[in-house]
Amino acid sequence: MANPAYIDGLKMLARRELSEAQVRQRLARKEHSPDDIDDAIARLKAERAIDDARTAAAIARTETSLKRRGRLRVTQAIQKAGISRSATRHALDEVFETIDDQALIEAALAKRLRGRATIDDDAEFARLYRFLMSQGFDADRVRSTLESRRKSGRNEDE
Numbered sequence: 001m002a003n004p005a006y007i008d009g010l011k012m013l014a015r016r017e018l019s020e021a022q023v024r025q026r027l028a029r030k031e032h033s034p035d036d037i038d039d040a041i042a043r044l045k046a047e048r049a050i051d052d053a054r055t056a057a058a059i060a061r062t063e064t065s066l067k068r069r070g071r072l073r074v075t076q077a078i079q080k081a082g083i084s085r086s087a088t089r090h091a092l093d094e095v096f097e098t099i100d101d102q103a104l105i106e107a108a109l110a111k112r113l114r115g116r117a118t119i120d121d122d123a124e125f126a127r128l129y130r131f132l133m134s135q136g137f138d139a140d141r142v143r144s145t146l147e148s149r150r151k152s153g154r155n156e157d158e
Contacts, residue, residue, distance in 0.1 A: 105141060
């Protein structure tokens with residue numbers, strides 16, 4: 001009979017990509033023995049059902065294309081999944097070589113501004129700055145993007 005931890009692991013992986021660490025954690029929560037978990041993980045890795053590099057790339061693609069997040073936030077999401085630094089770095093390099101960081105910032109900003117082209121005041125500027133920083137974008141790039149969207153009359157009043 002097949003190892004119950006292996007069957008549970010397959011079911012988890014059928015729903016979405018998970019890292020080895022995530023599968024281990026979830027199998028432990030289901031109270032499988034450590035030996036059963038080790039055997040299941042070894043078999044799943046041998047069958048390439050678990051592949052941390054593939055999982056890292058999937059997380060990076062999801063974070064950038066669907067959630068419109070920057071490099072720092074994507075790095076955090078991959079590391080949270082328990083994936084090694086080298087696999088994280090490789091996935092980031094692979095995904096971000098095809099992405100225009102500026103376009104990502106503009107897309108996140110456009111969604112937040114809801115069709116408006118300019119930022120009304122300093123309070124809104126600060127809110128947008130905090131939002132974009134929390135999404136993992138580079139501070140200098142965020143600031144210059146937001147500065148370009150300020151209402152042009154700001155300096156004329158001073």
